Amino acid sequence: MVSRAQVVLAGCLITLVLFARFVFFPGAPSEDPGAGSIASDLKKWTFVPAKHANVHSLSRSQCSASFPGLYDRVDIAVSQRERGRKLISYDEVQIAPGRCMLQLLIYENELYITDLGDHLECYVSNGRERIVATLSLIQRAIFSSPEPLPNIEFPLSYDDLPTRSTHGVTWGFTRTESEDNVWLIPDYGYWSWWAIGIPSFNSLARAINVIDASTPWMEKSPKAVWRGTPHYAPEIREKLIEVTRDKPWADVETVTIGEDEKHFLSLDEHCKYQYVLQTEGTSYSGRFKFLQLCNSVTVSHKLEYAEFVTHLLRSSGPEQNFIEVERDWSNLEEKMEYFAGHPQEAEEIARRSHQVFAEKYLTPAAVSCYLRRLIEGWAKVQAFEPELYEFNETTGKRTARSTPFEAFVVSFPQEKPGEYGRFGPS
Incomplete structure (x- = not known):
């Protein structure tokens, strides 16, 4: 039978051994069953836009889990x-x-x-x-x-x-x-x-959120909107102006800052429309990302230039997140007529686009x-x-x-x- 003194002595010896282990070997592996909790937490990590969109200190593992395919x-x-x-x-x-x-x-x-x-x-x-x-x-x-x-x-x-x-x-x-x-x-x-009136990315994102929060997709103007100058990429932009002229489903006007601003619309005001038209310029379109912040359907011609998120665009299938047309806009009217008759499909495209880009891959994080x-x-x-x-x-x-x-x-x-x-x- 073990005496009380032996139990106390054994306890003291164990305490001394553990004390020596942590003093002299602080980097040794822990036997604590909770040691894997950090890895476990990463597996459970979920990117929540309302909480994490502006968190820049995500770990490499959190970045991978939050934005798969981005890299x-x-x-x-x-x-x-x-x-x-x-x-x-x-x-x-x-x-x-x-x-x-x-x-x-x-x-x-x-x-x-x-x-x-x-x-x-x-x-x-x-x-x-x-x-x-x-x-x-x-x-x-x-x-x-x-x-x-x-x-x-x-x-x-x-x-x-x-x-x-x-x-x-x-x-x-x-x-x-x-x-x-x-x-x-x-x-x-x-x-x-x-240079075009955007103080910061987040300031424009907030202005767009105000419009989208007060204007559900079905209450937006059912037209396709575009503002710009044909000076950049005239073969694309002049053709767009021609194709949309006098069309009831289009609101397309030329604007030249400092010269002809009669039809000027700020980028957040574009989000009052169900459809936003995007065109390339000298190369890529700097406004594309801002249009994708809208809870609207982005309509784009086939792209020649890629950005770091372009590969995440889907033009068809269950993950479709924008509407793609020919570079000469020859099938634009056909597409617009189709979605005018299928507004719920268009709204779903807008929703997916917002989830993929505005809430995830275009966030500052x-x-x-x-x-x-x-x-x-x-x-x-x-x-x-x-x-x-x-x-x-x-x-x-x-x-x-x-x-x-x-x-x-x-x-x-x-x-x-x-x-x-x-x-x-x-």
Whole structure:
């Protein structure tokens, strides 16, 4: 029979052993049955737009669970490099002067500008806005990352046509199917597009939510709306104007900011219509994402240019989330007549679009998750180790070879006065 003294002695010995284990071996695996609770919680993780749309600190596992399929373009870009055994060399990230390009560095979870190029010679009209807004998106994704990110160096084109600025590898807002060297990045409009009157992405999203909350889809105008200038992509836009002229199902008018604004509609006012028409411009359409925030049906011609979420569009089947027509709009009237007779089908397309894009893949949280996955993907095929300093062998001194984002963003000067139109600073 075990005595009380023996029980006490055994208890003391166990306590001493456990104390020694945690003092001298703090990193040893825990035998606690709750040790797997974190992994278990991730399996149960559900992205709730009302709670998480603006949460930028989602872990990699949460990002994967929240936005499955979002990273397909990154995965393809990585696999193409790996399959061809052609890693990205340091020479490939160098930018040419006088183009709409930046050379950027991410080092120990901080963003640096290595080469600004010659932004005054860039041929886009709102270059400073594009630069600051795009870098701010990247900075936010880095700063909010709950996990350390790899060190990378990369070129960024802020041109509507990235390959017009470089024929080499680059990050860019859009690409055609054949432009494998363009790694897609969310454009500046996900931060701010003040040149056309959008203070921030969320400010416009809130204005759209107010309209959609007060106007159910069936109470919206049953017309297809479009405003714009035929100056960009005239072969597409002029044909749209022609096809919709005097049609009872269309509300299509030309608008030129600063000249002819008689029929001007703000982007949130487009959401008062059941159907919103989207057209490409110089390349991709910067307004597409904003139209997708509406609880309306997006109607688009067949696209030539892709963005980082374009592969999530579905033109038919049970997951259809937009209506696709020919690039010359030749079957637009046929489509509109069909859905006029099947309004419930159209409403379902609008609902699915809103669920997929407005509530999920276009949220600020998704943008940050995507950018971090892009950084990780690039690092996998980067053949060099980025350096923060340059070493002078003669003097033995180290000098910084880049400008931190924090210093850059407060010192980057305004240029090209008046380029912002009526919305810009005076």
